[in-house]
Amino acid sequence: MTNRAIAGLATLFVALFLILAARAAYVMVIQGPSIAAMPYNPRHALLDQRRGRILATDGTVLAESVGSKRVYPLGESLAQTLGYLSARYGTSGIEAAYDRALTPADTTGDPAAQWAELLSAFKGDLHRPKGADVVTTIVPSVQNEAWSLLSQHARGAVVALDPRSGAVLALASVPSFDPNRIDSVFPSLIHDSQSPLLDRSLDGLYPPGSTFKIVTAGAALESGTVTMHSTFEDPGHVQIGNFTLHDNEGEATGLQDLTGAFALSSNVDFAGITLKMGVDTFYDYLSKWGIGASLDFQLPTETARVPPKDSLTPGELAQMGFGQGALLVTPMQMALIAATIADNGNEPRPYIVRQIVRDGVAATVTPSGSLSTPISADTAANVKKMMIAVVQRGTGTTAQLPNVQVAGKTGTATNPHGAAHSWFVCFAPADHPRVVVAVVVENAGYGATVAAPIARDVLRVALKAVK
């Protein structure tokens, strides 16, 4: 009788251990992958030790893992675009957008891979695959020039790209932060009223000011609203309904043809052109240019703010014609607008990552084809002529370079936050453009005095680097 009870107890232990076995299988195998993927698993940081690098186009290291530390040799330059990597605060920028490529393969939840790893470890091979390297289109000399010039100002952004391919050559945004010390600085960054974490080059929304006259002129010529021979009279101000409009960059420009009105940046003339074109045609060209639509880019970008067409008053429409009113765009958007002129009316598809290199094998991720063709090559050539005039004899003479013809457009964007934003967008050489630069410096005044010299110096360095 007693032995029967003992046998019962022995069976009880079989049952208890079966419970353990079932639970172990459930936790380790069935739930395993989802548990392993949880954000606080410290093994993620271990994987990060083998995380791939982010490289400039010439192989210069922009981000790499040294032991358990993620090192960014450029420091504050390009910080928002590269992003950060923090066990506590996660990832941003390219670190976030290309996290899957950068992160080394994890064998958790993959018994076959785990077994293979175990076998190689048994043979003494403890090598574990690294994450893929992400090769960007950033050109270090251009990046350094853009950063060193822009970082002398409080707030602003620079975008440089190759209009032929859409490759981004440099991006700069101030104020910035040191991603090498993200864990210690992050708490103060998120409360900083200057928003150093904001990538102003891709996500900063600004009134474009007179740089937007490129779009207005292009639309007006393409739609036949004006010709290159139309003339305009600017007395310095104009009454539109109950709204009086003043020029803010030049004085009253008097009688001018279209090139003169553009080169001297007459707001009065461009208000008239926009009103003559009409809201439907103007908005039609905005959408052809992709302004107000989300941009197809490898990193998240802010979408331009375009006021709703239906409730627009003539005064508001007139202001949009010279880049004011409720219109807000990003520096990247303005660079693409200039690039459209540079590339004969084709708006290039921008990209910043060109290759993913895994185990020495490079996969090209360059996007193909342009975004759109908002204007014809003839119209683009005419706008280009006017942009050359801006730099030769108009508001943008501070952007002149020796031996290279520069085409550009100034902008002085009035805004509710203080002094006007200083804008300049340009490309060179004018006949076969290789580089487009867009610069905005917040609350710095005239485009010609602050933004144009920065753009000129970035152009000079970029033309040496980009053939």
Added chain:
Amino acid sequence: MAPLTLLLRRGITVAVALALSAFILSFSALPALQPGWLPYVLGALAALWILWQPMTVVRDDLIPAMAIVLSALGLALVSRLSPQLAQKQLWWLLVSLILAIGMGQPFTRFRAFAGYKYLWVVGSLLLFVLLLVFGQEINGARLWIRIGAIQFEPIELIKLFIVFFLAAYLAETADVIGNARPWSVRANLKYLGPLFLGWGASMAILVLQHDIGMATLLLATFAALLYVSTRRLDLVIGGIVIFGLAAFWAVHHYPYVATRIAVWNHPFSDALGAGYQSSQAYYALAAGGIFGTGFGLGHPGFIPDVATDYVFAAYAEEFGLIGALAIMTVFLMLVRRMLFVGAEQPDLYAKLLAVGMGATLGFQVFIIIGGVIGVFPLTGITLPFLSYGGSSLVANFLLVSLVWAISSRLCAAPPSPSPSSS
């Protein structure tokens, strides 16, 4: 059985156990910390094991053999987790082996223990008092006595003493208790009174020491022995219900217990606070998968107190589900062998002693592994032979040695074919 066959059988068992242990330890960093004379001591112990048993006696040598292989794995694990602790563990293991082999022969006179049944109760109470007076509180529970450099966990000895007492007392009174009608208050009270010492001890541990793990272990052993000796399920269930009510009370009066339960229910909801240790253990288990990361290639170091309470998670990360199932199987085999040793005994006292030891070991393994993998809330007890801890190692090897001694039988007597035959 011819003496030569007998020696050969013992020798092969010992040799296989030692070879397997050496093989396991060859993967660890242990050679760096072992003294040169260690092989001679182990050789002497092996010789003692084989020769210091009468030639007329057969013992279940697989019981100590399994324990030794498990403890070798434990030493390898501890040395992988903390070389410093491994140094201490090595000494404790040596002491345990000397005690286990050395006591193998004296323990065969275990029937003499029955005469001192109340001595074990007094001894347990004495240890309790020592613990209350000199005990140090670690992690919310008062479990340790420190004498100089040596930390000692009395509960591990109390665990054995309680089994000594219960086996002796139940052997005498099982018939009467078993035959008493459940509704006869007088008959039940008369014999059950002293039994409640066993039950009371677990309650005392629960209330005074907040050690739910050990309290549950003692209660489970008590219930198992009561059931085996009397088959009175009413008493077993009644005891468990009252203990359950007390545990429920403890949950509401000790925040530490309530936290454990909250962590068990939602290990990841406070993953950086109260749930830190538990969630780290889950990450380790998840990293283990089916095959494990390989010995020394996982990262169990993230788990706090990994060498004691959570050694199973560390093991499972590096040896995977396959390794986890293997170790569970070895423990189950060891426990069942001990129970069958009990079944083979001619007298109730010897039966209960072996069964009590086997059940204690089995429940302890179930409680700690179940706590680590989340079958129920974690209670801080050691995983026998694998966890770091001198008291646990010594007590569990004494337990093994005792069952090993009980398993002695004369070669001439034919072995009982199965536990259900008598």
